[in-house]
Amino acid sequence: PEIVFHQPGGRVATVETEAGVSVMRAAVQNAVEGIVGECGGQAMCATCHVLVHESVLDGLPPIGDDEEEMLDCTAAPRDPRRSRLGCQLIMGTDLPKVAVDVPETQL
């Protein structure tokens, strides 16, 4: 799977991951700036907030209850359509490619 991270300043980082790896984990492992992942992927911190590009929204898994709650606690404003927690987006055959904007701030 492939994840493309777009930084606020315009920089773009493309990361190849194994299946089963979340967007948050891939970002942390590849030192992608702006994704913190403080809670380690438990949907409890919202520091892995990403804004998913419109073109790939249809392929995403539905938002879970914990995720829904945490999305109201993001540091950057929540986008009603595009905001997701990176730790809840697991790459794999169901989600082979994703592109996200990294928010200005996570803390």
Ligand code: FES
């Ligand atoms: Fe904490 Fe995603 S890593 S909510």
